Amino acid sequence: MRSVPTILHLDMDAFFAAVEQAAKPSLRGKPVIVGGLGPRGVVSTASYEARIFGVHSAMPMGQARRLCPNAAYLAPRFSLYRDVSEAVMEILGGLSPLVEPLSLDEAFVDLEAGDALTEGSSSQAARAVGERLRKTIQETTGLSGSVGLAGSKMLAKIASEEAKPDGLIVIEPGTERDLLSPMSVRTLPGVGPATAEVLRRAGITTVGETVEAGEDELLRLLGRAHGTSLYAMANGWDDRPVIAERDAKSVSVEDTFDVDLTDRALVQAHVARLADRCVERLRAAGRSGRTVVIKVRSYDFSTLTRSETLRGPTDDAGVVREAAARLLDTVDTTAGVRLLGVGVSGLADFTQEDLFAQAQAEEQQRAHEHQRADAESADGTGPGGGATGDGHAEEGEPVPADRRWIPGRDVHHPDHGYGWVQGSGLGRVTVRFETPGSPPGRVRTYGVDDPALEPAGPQPLAAMARQERAGPLGRTGEPSQLSDPAIRPKSRSDADEDDGEAEVGGAAGGEDGADASAGGGTSSP
Numbered sequence: 001m002r003s004v005p006t007i008l009h010l011d012m013d014a015f016f017a018a019v020e021q022a023a024k025p026s027l028r029g030k031p032v033i034v035g036g037l038g039p040r041g042v043v044s045t046a047s048y049e050a051r052i053f054g055v056h057s058a059m060p061m062g063q064a065r066r067l068c069p070n071a072a073y074l075a076p077r078f079s080l081y082r083d084v085s086e087a088v089m090e091i092l093g094g095l096s097p098l099v100e101p102l103s104l105d106e107a108f109v110d111l112e113a114g115d116a117l118t119e120g121s122s123s124q125a126a127r128a129v130g131e132r133l134r135k136t137i138q139e140t141t142g143l144s145g146s147v148g149l150a151g152s153k154m155l156a157k158i159a160s161e162e163a164k165p166d167g168l169i170v171i172e173p174g175t176e177r178d179l180l181s182p183m184s185v186r187t188l189p190g191v192g193p194a195t196a197e198v199l200r201r202a203g204i205t206t207v208g209e210t211v212e213a214g215e216d217e218l219l220r221l222l223g224r225a226h227g228t229s230l231y232a233m234a235n236g237w238d239d240r241p242v243i244a245e246r247d248a249k250s251v252s253v254e255d256t257f258d259v260d261l262t263d264r265a266l267v268q269a270h271v272a273r274l275a276d277r278c279v280e281r282l283r284a285a286g287r288s289g290r291t292v293v294i295k296v297r298s299y300d301f302s303t304l305t306r307s308e309t310l311r312g313p314t315d316d317a318g319v320v321r322e323a324a325a326r327l328l329d330t331v332d333t334t335a336g337v338r339l340l341g342v343g344v345s346g347l348a349d350f351t352q353e354d355l356f357a358q359a360q361a362e363e364q365q366r367a368h369e370h371q372r373a374d375a376e377s378a379d380g381t382g383p384g385g386g387a388t389g390d391g392h393a394e395e396g397e398p399v400p401a402d403r404r405w406i407p408g409r410d411v412h413h414p415d416h417g418y419g420w421v422q423g424s425g426l427g428r429v430t431v432r433f434e435t436p437g438s439p440p441g442r443v444r445t446y447g448v449d450d451p452a453l454e455p456a457g458p459q460p461l462a463a464m465a466r467q468e469r470a471g472p473l474g475r476t477g478e479p480s481q482l483s484d485p486a487i488r489p490k491s492r493s494d495a496d497e498d499d500g501e502a503e504v505g506g507a508a509g510g511e512d513g514a515d516a517s518a519g520g521g522t523s524s525p
Helices: 015-023 061-067 078-093 123-141 153-163 176-180 193-201 207-213 215-222 224-234 264-284 317-328 355-359 361-379 462-470 494-504
Strands: 007-012 032-035 043-046 072-074 099-103 106-110 145-150 168-170 250-261 288-298 303-314 337-348 410-413 417-425 428-433 442-447
Touching: 007 078, 007 123, 007 153, 015 032, 015 043, 015 078, 032 061, 043 061, 061 072, 078 099, 078 106, 078 123, 078 462, 106 153, 123 145, 123 168, 123 462, 145 153, 153 168, 176 207, 193 215, 207 215, 207 224, 215 224, 250 264, 250 288, 264 288, 264 317, 264 337, 288 317, 303 317, 303 337, 317 337, 410 428
Parallel strands: 032 072, 145 168
Antiparallel strands: 007 106, 007 145, 032 043, 099 106, 250 337, 288 303, 288 337, 410 417, 417 428, 428 442
């Protein structure tokens, strides 16, 4: 524990939803829900306007629609979220060389390692840095973030949670016990529903009661490892350092299907497709792996995992496909499969190729392509296996990927400019034409096969576009005197992106699981 609150935790407020509101003027001040739009999708992020109705992250999308039927339901746009995240991480890099990103929207910063504390190492100086940081983020991105400052990582994160939305809280060293005592035991990291239930049965519901129970009682209830760590956290003891770089331990992908898969050949084809996607991410991260893992969730939510360790690390798609297929042979899927996943762990920076597998690669690839085509034509959705926006394709034909009009998708029309899909169905697609810097735009409807309507990339947020024209900002919001930040944002492998997709749920991690109902759940102008 430090004697000065120099560990900072930043958590952007309702990040995905806030980015969508900043990008779509007509949605500002209205409930926005981002996530997998298929029947089995889950909420990734809900705006604060939607949270009033009881919607929260990880809630099934069907339940969210019942609670807040007039919200805008949008598929995620991870490329835009990454762009905004990189801008925020660059600002944090100007405060200290020790920045530990936890996800796209939150990070720890060790202020002692940088030169941000220009007024000396004190609580007042740390608070001033936090206030400048919030102002700079607002000016650079147009978004708000909550800041917590404390003498440890655990307390800084708790402080940022208490500061939400758009606030700042400093926990003075020495006040930890008084602050934590009345809080629910669920506030402590690592205490989930199961642990909380064990403690509740023992009469422990608050952090203060956890301390009073004593370490011996916690060891008896939870075991040595968990009991010891919980007792330390309840007392506010946390000496973990801020780590600037953290290696990914595994790379994985998974799909949730709108309709349970019972056809064995179709299950095999999807596993092969997932293996290919996993290897693509592995190669993009410049890594190889030695252990192949598959995950199979049945219709009743029972989940099985199987793994196989290879003779050496590989990034060969054929080798991973073969291993995944062998693992699948050990699993009974006749009752119906709700979710499939393929992952690779035991990561390395080199490969030790299986020469026999390489010799068979061409033959395996041909067979796999036939399987993949069968899977896509059988479920009529193309890659991803979930429901899509209306593509108006002939019955039995997969809808082309560039004609899936998913709510929230960016489009361009030669006469009306850039806009986004508000909803689609019955052979029609509704588009609202507006950009981040424009007033709320008009809504127009087209046939889904209208050749003038084309997919487009996301437009930069208005504040970021202004900053790009004006030049980079320093820590105080003034034009920076440095040509580069102190550090560049931490590079992100596609393994990290998979976490975001897993949160979203729905088929193919979100976008392929779009809802096909007209209007897409978006409210009227």
